[in-house]
Amino acid sequence: MGTQHVHAGWDAQDPHGSIVPPIHASTAYAHATHADLRDLFARRREGFAYARSGNPTTRVLEERVAALEGGAAALAVASGQAATTIALCALLAPGTHLVASERLYGGTTEFLTDTLADLGVEITTVDPWDLTAWERAIRPETRAVLVESLANPGCEAVDLDAISAIAHARDVAVVVDSTLATPALYRPGDHGADVVVHSATKYLSGHGAAMAGVIVDTGRFDPRRCPERWPRLTEASARFGVVFADERGPGCTPLLAYARAKYVTDFGATLPAASAHAVLQGIETLDLRMARISATAADLADWLGSQAQVARVNHPSAPGRPDARIIARDFPRGTAGVFSIDLSGGEAAAEAFCDALELCTIAVNIGDVRTLACHPATTTHSHLPPARRAVCGAGDGTVRLSIGLEDVEDLRADLARGLAAASGISALAA
Numbered sequence: 243m244g245t246q247h248v249h250a251g252w253d254a255q256d257p258h259g260s261i262v263p264p265i266h267a268s269t270a271y272a273h274a275t276h277a278d279l280r281d282l283f284a285r286r287r288e289g290f291a292y293a294r295s296g297n298p299t300t301r302v303l304e305e306r307v308a309a310l311e312g313g314a315a316a317l318a319v320a321s322g323q324a325a326t327t328i329a330l331c332a333l334l335a336p337g338t339h340l341v342a343s344e345r346l347y348g349g350t351t352e353f354l355t356d357t358l359a360d361l362g363v364e365i366t367t368v369d370p371w372d373l374t375a376w377e378r379a380i381r382p383e384t385r386a387v388l389v390e391s392l393a394n395p396g397c398e399a400v401d402l403d404a405i406s407a408i409a410h411a412r413d414v415a416v417v418v419d420s421t422l423a424t425p426a427l428y429r430p431g432d433h434g435a436d437v438v439v440h441s442a443t444k445y446l447s448g449h450g451a452a453m454a455g456v457i458v459d460t461g462r463f464d465p466r467r468c469p470e471r472w473p474r475l476t477e478a479s480a481r482f483g484v485v486f487a488d489e490r491g492p493g494c495t496p497l498l499a500y501a502r503a504k505y506v507t508d509f510g511a512t513l514p515a516a517s518a519h520a521v522l523q524g525i526e527t528l529d530l531r532m533a534r535i536s537a538t539a540a541d542l543a544d545w546l547g548s549q550a551q552v553a554r555v556n557h558p559s560a561p562g563r564p565d566a567r568i569i570a571r572d573f574p575r576g577t578a579g580v581f582s583i584d585l586s587g588g589e590a591a592a593e594a595f596c597d598a599l600e601l602c603t604i605a606v607n608i609g610d611v612r613t614l615a616c617h618p619a620t621t622t623h624s625h626l627p628p629a630r631r632a633v634c635g636a637g638d639g640t641v642r643l644s645i646g647l648e649d650v651e652d653l654r655a656d657l658a659r660g661l662a663a664a665s666g667i668s669a670l671a672a
């Protein structure tokens with residue numbers, strides 16, 4: 243695994259022998275003859291024409307992430323949000339239906355319930371642990387189910403093998419946002435996922451310096467298995483003059499060929515080469531970072547659970563979690579560094595806690611080498627109605643932590659400072 247993090251997708255065989263994948267800062271790509279370029283547009287050959295739909299640096303990133311996920315191919319895009327949007331748009335035509343876990347990143351929930359609904363796709367949300375709810379929610383028009391392998395912010399795991407079996411029995415594609423888990427800890431394709439999406443802005447990049455997203459096709463999804471359910475892939479495209487179901491080969495699958503040709507190009511959700519380069523550098527140390535961050539987070543979660551101001555710790559190791567069996571079975575390498583605590587003093591305590599932190603930074607990102615803290619109910623999940631926020635694990639007193647690479651003792655001291663500030667508020671509230 244660590245070897246692939248460093249080598250997959252790049253063999254130093256560029257003309258100069260550069261051992262680091264270079265940044266291809268070119269908008270357009272030259273062709274020896276007019277016929278070469280014409281054939282590229284006619285999809286008769288592979289290559290680069292104009293960087294909106296890809297460039298050689300993003301191609302290395304695609305090959306590396308596909309290899310890490312054990313997938314058939316990947317598509318790199320401008321952000322994690324673009325990855326989710328494009329993956330779902332490619333699977334869900336107007337009039338179709340999506341079943342989604344009710345525990346998702348707030349931005350994803352907003353996209354589903356607002357923009358995707360505008361596009362004529364119906365959505366049903368379910369408790370991710372209630373397998374009969376997944377069964378019941380799937381209808382003839384359902385084309386995809388969506389879950390997070392570890393949910394943001396409560397770090398809950400799902401029984402993906404069971405959900406995949408339910409979905410596949412009805413020819414429904416399984417889409418998994420695996421941003422928090424990363425392929426260093428968990429590969430959704432090994433548990434039945436058809437499509438994996440990542441916000442590479444987080445752990446893959448790892449240093450809080452680039453926005454990026456990746457869609458991985460694990461190779462299971464075959465639109466020809468049930469052609470009438472996927473006409474946009476199995477019938478000839480008037481616009482592109484091909485049947486996308488035929489577009490299969492190294493680095494190319496029907497779904498990703500369609501997503502790249504149509505949505506990356508039309509939405510302009512291009513990943514800049516410099517960002518792809520930053521993510522590639524981040525991935526080189528992913529394995530090490532995830533091991534260290536997972537261990538530090540588990541240590542701090544355990545300690546926070548014994549603190550008077552903390553009503554509840556939402557970390558996989560916390561006692562009484564409904565996903566304990568799944569975590570023990572599927573996450574032997576750890577569960578990353580994002581988890582949340584519910585402070586008994588509510589929002590005021592959360593505010594005092596955050597403001598007292600000196601080492602941890604108040605910021606809404608996750609997956610950075612620096613530890614970050616935020617109050618999801620008034621930030622990442624603030625556009626959701628309160629009941630929905632609570633279901634997502636973003637209560638009034640919830641503070642989300644994304645643990646970084648600092649020394650655990652320094653972090654414990656800083657969190658203790660936050661708790662001391664919050665304890666005054668709890669006392670006042672009580």
Ligand SMILES: Cc1ncc(COP(=O)(O)O)c(C=O)c1O
Nearest residue numbers: 321322323347394421441443454
């Ligand atoms: C689980 C998850 N998926 C997707 C996204 C969206 O990613 P991006 O901010 O790169 O667009 C986020 C952002 O926080 C996230 O936490």
